[in-house]
Amino acid sequence: xxxxxxxxxxxxxxxxxxxxxxxxxxxxxxxxxxxxxxxxxxxxxxxxxxxxxxxxxxxxxxxxxxxxxxxxxxxxxxxxxxxxxxxxxxxxxxxxxxxxxxxxxxxxxxxxxxxxxxxxxxxxxxxxxxxxxxxxxxxxxxxxxxxxxxxxxxxxxxxxxxxxxxxxxxxxxxxxxxxxxxxxxxxxxxxxxxxxxxxxxxxxxxxxxxxxxxxxxxxxxxxxxxxxxxxxxxxxxxxxxxxxxxxxxxxxxxxxxxxxxxxxxxxxxxxxxxxxxxxxxxxxxxxxxxxxxxxxxxxxxxxxxxxxxxxxxxxxxxxxxxxxxxxxxxxxxxxxxxxxxxxxxxxxxxxxxxxxxxxxxxxxxxxxxxxxxxxxxxxxxxxxxxxxxxxxxxxxxxxxxxxxxxxxxxxxxxxxxxxxxxxxx
Amino acid sequence: xxxxxxxxxxxxxxxxxxxxxxxxxxxxxxxxxxxxxxxxxxxxxxxxxxxxxxxxxxxxxxxxxxxxxxxxxxxxxxxxxxxxxxxxxxxxxxxxxxxxxxxxxxxxxxxxxxxxxxxxxxxxxxxxxxxxxxxxxxxxxxxxxxxxxxxxxxxxxxxxxxxxxxxxxxxxxxxxxxxxxxxxxxxxxxxxxxxxxxxxxxxxxxxxxxxxxxxxxxxxxxx
Numbered sequence: 001x002x003x004x005x006x007x008x009x010x011x012x013x014x015x016x017x018x019x020x021x022x023x024x025x026x027x028x029x030x031x032x033x034x035x036x037x038x039x040x041x042x043x044x045x046x047x048x049x050x051x052x053x054x055x056x057x058x059x060x061x062x063x064x065x066x067x068x069x070x071x072x073x074x075x076x077x078x079x080x081x082x083x084x085x086x087x088x089x090x091x092x093x094x095x096x097x098x099x100x101x102x103x104x105x106x107x108x109x110x111x112x113x114x115x116x117x118x119x120x121x122x123x124x125x126x127x128x129x130x131x132x133x134x135x136x137x138x139x140x141x142x143x144x145x146x147x148x149x150x151x152x153x154x155x156x157x158x159x160x161x162x163x164x165x166x167x168x169x170x171x172x173x174x175x176x177x178x179x180x181x182x183x184x185x186x187x188x189x190x191x192x193x194x195x196x197x198x199x200x201x202x203x204x205x206x207x208x209x210x211x212x213x214x215x216x217x218x219x220x221x222x223x224x225x226x227x228x229x230x231x232x233x234x235x236x237x238x239x240x241x242x243x244x245x246x247x248x249x250x251x252x253x254x255x256x257x258x259x260x261x262x263x264x265x266x267x268x269x270x271x272x273x274x275x276x277x278x279x280x281x282x283x284x285x286x287x288x289x290x291x292x293x294x295x296x297x298x299x300x301x302x303x304x305x306x307x308x309x310x311x312x313x314x315x316x317x318x319x320x321x322x323x324x325x326x327x328x329x330x331x332x333x334x335x336x337x338x339x340x341x342x343x344x345x346x347x348x349x350x351x352x353x354x355x356x357x358x359x360x361x362x363x364x365x366x367x368x369x370x371x372x373x374x375x376x377x378x379x380x381x382x383x384x385x386x387x388x389x390x391x392x393x394x395x396x397x398x399x400x401x402x403x404x405x406x407x408x409x410x411x412x413x414x415x416x417x418x419x420x421x422x423x424x425x
Numbered sequence: 426x427x428x429x430x431x432x433x434x435x436x437x438x439x440x441x442x443x444x445x446x447x448x449x450x451x452x453x454x455x456x457x458x459x460x461x462x463x464x465x466x467x468x469x470x471x472x473x474x475x476x477x478x479x480x481x482x483x484x485x486x487x488x489x490x491x492x493x494x495x496x497x498x499x500x501x502x503x504x505x506x507x508x509x510x511x512x513x514x515x516x517x518x519x520x521x522x523x524x525x526x527x528x529x530x531x532x533x534x535x536x537x538x539x540x541x542x543x544x545x546x547x548x549x550x551x552x553x554x555x556x557x558x559x560x561x562x563x564x565x566x567x568x569x570x571x572x573x574x575x576x577x578x579x580x581x582x583x584x585x586x587x588x589x590x591x592x593x594x595x596x597x598x599x600x601x602x603x604x605x606x607x608x609x610x611x612x613x614x615x616x617x618x619x620x621x622x623x624x625x626x627x628x629x630x631x632x633x634x635x636x637x638x639x640x641x642x643x644x645x646x647x648x
Contacts, residue, residue: 262478332488332511332532334511361531
């Protein structure tokens, strides 16, 4: 067997530190040592010795990598085989299936076995590749947008290219504490920021366009788009401001009622626009949802304070589906309650079931009909999904959960509610 | 004559001083009750921005246990008559989460309804990076971790949980009995949200122990 030249002989001018075995004889490089730190080679001699040195180096490297495979086989998060989680629980007919959870870039990886090697080469997952304190959510064109108030910025889970990115804006477009986001049909994004107290506008390419809101004008928690109008919830003055979406100019406000203080808004946070055009505003401080016409005329309240189904203890997010149902998230109950348009409680979902930890201080909710195809393979084969429900959890490992609303084939369902209502003109 | 008017001036000054001394008490609550404190959102509450039109004070955190007659239409088989508040599964034991006590605080203190001053390190014991209180609070005091004998062994800068601790006025106990909740540190370990006589030492921040000499910090930390 050829004698390997000693470190001093054959590697004249070259320096290499070999990995030192740790306690068990294996060296796990996740202890903050990257390959570059022990491979500093400076070559400055005779080509023959150079070739043999390079071959020996390659051999040593392969040997080192072979030794290190012990680390690769134990990635930090082993994928747990998941049982399908349905709400409501049996024996009631299932309506909603939990499909996926997205907390960080890791959840977008398609091949989980590679993550260990990736850790070795690139180091532990960087802090900015995960959600920190998300609140609002929206979905558009295969991407899930989550406003992260502590990112701070707009986190984007691109489901088609399986990439995660965080857009924070820069200069006058810099987000300071983004809370909610709404995306228009042309891709324009409206982000509410409660540190700047403005609604920030970005175009389809995430370029900053404008900031609406002057000094003490509003403290915007949520924004919804209807035609040429923006409906902005102002928690500072307990009102809803209606702005022109292109200029940001105020058209009118509603929510305060001098004639009947019972009808005034108190600590309104999120809002949603129904298919019929009506505005549904969650009043966190009054434990109810207030419904108004697009011109701001009061229609009715839903809910009251309490612990029973149909009541609220800390209502926050709201979304509407095309059948006029209200989906109201409650941070105290850690669930989302579904009401029909007449106010009848239908069901609640999001509680822990089996291996699924459930929602954790749920905040923003969004409903999406256009991207159902992306999740079909995650659903039970007999369960047909009609639309997706995305719910953000502000704490805990579950940060954005995607649920599918639909029906299981072969199951009896009670005679159906009203058909989809026509969209408002 | 001159001394008489001088006495009268003094009398007026004393009366004015007394008037203002007692008058200002209606603006901030004395330690003793949540009514009139920063968490009083009723129509007679102190904060112009946050007060509502109702008369109730407790309902903002304590949901009333009312029973309704309607059962969920799609969920007939549900046996739960009421929802349990702020509980979540402890199945995922790898990451400690803030307990129910802190979740109640965090459900409003998220930057929208109320000021979001909590940085966000939940479930971790160690503060990474230098804990410099500034605008970025993400590396400041974490919550939701278990403070037990094992932690004291691992960190010799912490006092044992049996160490005596006095909160508020004359409320003596140990760290474990007065400051921890099921062995965990939560928001309520330092803050007495009810502003009670027996639990609040600093009313403006609703703190349980005074910050004079950093007594609040040194209750648990040996520094």
